[in-house]
Amino acid sequence: MTSPRRAAYALEARKLSRAPVSRIATVSTLVLVLVTTAGGFAAAQYSTETDMGRQAATLVTAPGWAGYTALATTSVGITSFLAVGIVMAWSVGREFTDGTIVGLFALPASRSTVADAKVCAAVLWALLLAASESILVTAAGLALGLHGDGAARSALAVFLVAALLGLSALPVMWIATVGHGYLAGIAATLALVVVTNIAAGFGLGRFIPWAIPVLWAAPDSAVHPALLLAPFTVAVVGALLTRHAWARLELGND
Template structure:
């Protein structure tokens, strides 16, 4: 156990370096930032200034009110979708690539235990997802101030709400790492990510968002009256469960076993 603790910082550093150099992480980061900016700032502008167009009417239906409250509500939806998709894909790649590339065999032969490696992977991707969520919130807040001319009064609240909801959604995607481990490939994790994304959006559309862990942060950020703040513990619990089952799956891995 002592050796495992001693090598943990080294393993985290290695996983962080792999993640930083990975094309999938870079593409996911850029795509998430571009999409969240276009859909939120562009959608809000269309709702406010082009309401007589099809795009404006669709955007207006998602903007609950003018000003920071409506902008934050629209941003919460965009942040939720982009964060869940980006985090799910990157988490799936992080766990599944070892099986697809055949490097999992070598991991059995090196000193760090598999559970140490799995923990380092989760720490690395969670850190990346949290940073991405903060940057998304900062980009949207800046766009609201500089591009849309919203007053500075609600900027801090918009940033805090979007950053928190993004972090919660990113963490709640951890079960996809278990799926990628269980079925030994990132396609299983990506498949689960898409299923969660579709299910969360359908649930929110039918008014069931407060009952779905991946929808709760979005609904809370957009409609505080529908989801109370204590319910934010649900996505935290989902993240903890995902981390636990991923940890156990890696700890029990055996070569040649299905």
């Protein structure tokens, strides 16, 4: 017989994989990353006489794979965090908005187990999305004529940036729980994107966990790899806060 824990994990994985919001987020993210990275790099290399080409050239700050990777991670940094944050907010918040939270109290699995299942399903999806982005942009770089020697390193950098930023969106699940709806989580996601970009613009990016991965991947970066532990720590804290909040849920307060 299937254990309550295993059933909860299977249920959350099935709900996330079949949800239109996760499918739309996946396709939209992959398309946007591919278009902005490959399209931007191609414009910078082959259309330098056009306005678009000149604008794209300002974003490609180094030749070869270094510049291509920096462009890819910049694109991934925005799109991945937004997509994952929105899906994570939906995964938790929909239970309150749609009123299905009541049914979860009737499951044999504990509420903390349900939270763990939601977190694990979201994390697995975020990692699969990061891997897909990495493979897609690396293949596009090779198709654009970049030498194969730097492909593996670029793919790893893109994956790390996408994975860390996706995982660092986990606090959004806690916010959606506390806010009893996905709108609170989506608002938090947008706020983090705005704050991160403003801080990076003022040169404070190395102090912001959500900016560190992209800055680390930039050519001639001064960001020490140890700082990549910051977004990972944020992810762990977000998962623990989400679990704690779900463990304390009561029907009368939902």
